Amino acid sequence: MVTSHPVAPVPAKLFDDEREQRWRSRFTAVRMSRPSWAEDAPDRTVYVSNATGTFEIHAWDRTTGEHRQVTDRRNGTTSAVLPPDGSQVWWFADTDGDEFGHWVAQPWAAGPGAPTEPAVPGAGDGYPAGLQIGRRRTAIGVSTDDGTTLLVHERGSADEARVVYQHSEDAAVGSLSEDETLLAISHSEHGDSRHPSLRVLDLDTGETVAELHDGPGRGLDALEFSPVAGDQRLLVGHERRGRDELLIWNPATGEVTEILLDLPGELVGGFYPDASALLVAHTHAARTRLFRYDLAGGELTELPTAPGCVGSADIRQDGTVEYSSSSAAVPSQIRALHPDGTDDVLLAPPGERPPGSLPVRDVWADGPGGPVHALVTVATGAASATGDASATDTASATDTTATTAATATAATAATAGGTAAAPAPAVFVLHGGPHAADEDRFDASRATWVEAGFTVVEVNYRGSTGYGSAWRDAIEGRPGLTELADVAAVQDTLVADGTVDPARCAVDGWSWGGYLALLAAGTQPQRWAAAVAGVPVADYVAAYADEMEQLRAFDRALFGGSPDELPDLYRETSPLTYVDAVRVPVLVLAGENDPRCPIRQIDNYLDALAARADHGEPVRYEVSRFDAGHGSLVVSDQLDLIATEVDFVRRALG
Known part of the structure; x- marks a missing residue:
């Protein structure tokens, strides 16, 4: 049955001319990822940029200063890597955002549309499951409905890649040793892809060298082999004490050395080029900072990076740490911290920097499972009434003090005379994942909602993630409903302190956040005035049937089994189950080629909403479909989608 659904209009404008230009420029301003380089040709780098209006791969030759576009595809490209000699650019070729495809290679100097060749002969098409490129060997992972296959190809050989591992459960290529004799892989042969084990294979003999398994509920991550030839130590992420930490494992000897750091929060890291130290990224309370840990002396030193939250980082051969950094108030920059302590901008995108926004404040609410952390951006009276963002527009890229002070002043002015201003309407934006977290980083979508007075x-x-293993795993066996109990606790706290108006709260999210938004509309109808769900899980049973195998494995681990094994649990946690309880306007945004939250199960939910009119209980809903996958890499699409969201919620709230 084909049902026609009301299409959400795309507003021509959201604001007056000045604010319209400001919010759009946050999306259209040129953005760039931190460049990654070829190991033996470090002046050759690649990065992702929206400079052409679509996020594509670009190359930067540091010797000549030349920047070139590498790919030009209708729905964009975001995955690229350079082999050690930098002679080629490898990028992942899928079809219109469906994430199913293979790695291709083209010459370093070639531009968009240049002929390509399969980067790994014989690997075949599938979903990516890891890639490591050595000087003489490449290890690649390919996931299909049949499971995961890991292959190794002798570079320069005309022979096809050989299979070194195959299993019906989820697995991935982890790290290749510097001498390219050892390959670390993660696997979930024990049936829990959320907590994988590690295995190290000898690529010369095909034999297993060693296994590392920390038991139920404790995952391991192969981060990086030592970059020094002859040093077979592997840096591993573990959670033996209930949070992400680091250890060094020598698979040849079995020796394990845990890195004990007196830092709250969670840790991830990598080796310095001489393997004498680790670069440690420390995440705590939604902020990430960088540290250097000396392996010989055990000294831990915080690196003097620019204020803000670090996005990603890597170390050049001379010890320079290149990193990206931003905050909610200040757009991202790509910077270089040199061994002498100087810190400067490494690469500035062409054109004007996008306008800043308002800072977040931290809120902790008492939830049913413990304190819940939330980031709140308050639409001040001045900002919501006039759109005056002069304080954020002029904030220094390395100093958010002015922005914070301006926000505090505006908030004080809004309550001048002892009478509290009525709270602005609020939108609860729920992140995807679920294993992810909102952090104090710049986000153009957040800034648009604030610009609109929310x-x-x-x-x-x-x-x-970021709050320990127990917090991350607390949704096992009851996903969806568990998260919404925490959202309700935060809402109650903000209603009690006057930050939000309970009658003017909308719930919004994409991916897992979209799933939660639809589930909230059906299970918490009294809390919300509108619900917006981008690329959501809407009918969990149908989603499981159609999604990529990697996500089916994730769901089995999350729920404790498949829908055939646990039909009642999947039904209890599916938005489709509660469609008749929806009382508020609902907007659904869906990608036609989405492999993660496939279109059929979204259509099932929309058809169920439409059928309510036949029962005399119509509910207002609209849909926006776009020709891409799990989101769009085309800037014009991104502008249309966020404008549609804001316009819908405005209309829903009157």
């Missing part, structure tokens, strides 16, 4: 609330509910 207070934005971002909740790091149970299931989020």
Whole structure:
């Protein structure tokens, strides 16, 4: 049955001319990822940029200063890597955002549309499951409905890649040793892809060298082999004490050395080029900072990076740390911290920097599973009434003090005379994942909601990363409903302190956040005035049937089994189950080629909403479909989608 659904209009404008230009420029301003380089040709780098209006791969030759576009595809390209000699650019070729395809290679100097060749002969098409490129060997992972296959190809050989591992459960290529004799892989032969084990294979003999398994509920991550030839130590992420930490494992000897750092929060890291130290990224309370840990002396030193939250980082051969950094108020920059302590801008995108926004404040609410952390951006009276963002527009890229002070002043002015201003309407923007977290980083979508006069609330509910293993795993056996209990606790706290108006709260999210938004509309109808769900899980049973195998494995681990094994649990946690309880306007945004939240199960939910009119209980809903996958890499699409969201919620709230 084909049902026609009301299409959400795309507004021509959201604001007056000045604010219209400001919010759009946050999306259209040129953005760039931190460049990655070829190991033996470090002046050859690649990065992702929206400079052409679509996120594509670009190359930067540091010797000549030349920047070139590498790919030009209708729905964009975001995955690229350079082999050690930098002679080629490898990028992942899928079809219109469906994430199913293979790695291709083209010459370093070639531009868009240049002929390509399969980067790994014989690997075949599938979903990516890891890639490591050595000087003489390449290890690649390919996932299909049949499971995961890991292959190794002798570079320069006309022979096809050989299979070194194959299993019906989820697995991935982890790290290749410097001498390219050892390959570390993660696997879930024990049936829990959320907590993988490690295995190290001898690529010369095909034999297993060693296994590392920390038991149920404790995952391991092969981060990086030592970059020094002859040093077979592997840096591993573990959670033996209930949070992400680091250890060094020598698979040849079995020796394990845990890195004990007196830092709250969670840790990830990599080796310095001489393997004498680790670069440690430390995440705590939604902020990430960098440290150097000396392996011989055990000295831990915080690196003097620019204020803000670090996005990603890597170390050049001379010890320079290149990193990206931003905050909610200040757009991202790509910077270089040199061994002498100087810190400067490494690469500035062409054109004007996008306008800044308002800072977030931290809120902790008492939830049913413990304190829940949320980031709140309050739409001040001045900002919501006039759109005057002069304080954020002029904030220094390395100093957010002025922005914070301006926000505090505006908030004080809004309550001048002892009478509290009525709270602005609020949108609870729920992150995807679920294993992810909202952090104090710049986000153009958040800034658009604030520009529109909404207070934005971002909740790091149970299931989020950055707060320990128990918090992340608390949704096992009851996903969806568990997270929404935390969202409700934050909402109650903000209603009680006068930050939000309970009658003017909308719930919004994409991916897992979209799933939560639809589930909230059906299970918490009294809390919300509107619900917006981008690329959501809407009918969990149908989603499981159609999604990529990697996500089916994730769902089996999350739920404790498949829908055939646990039909009642999948039904209890599916938005489709509660469609008749929806009382508020609903907007659904869906990608036609989405392999993660496939279109059929979204259509099932929309058809069920439409059928309510036949029963005399119509509900207002609209849909926006776009020709891409799990989101769009085309800037014009991104502008249309966020404008549609804001316009819908405005109309829903009257």
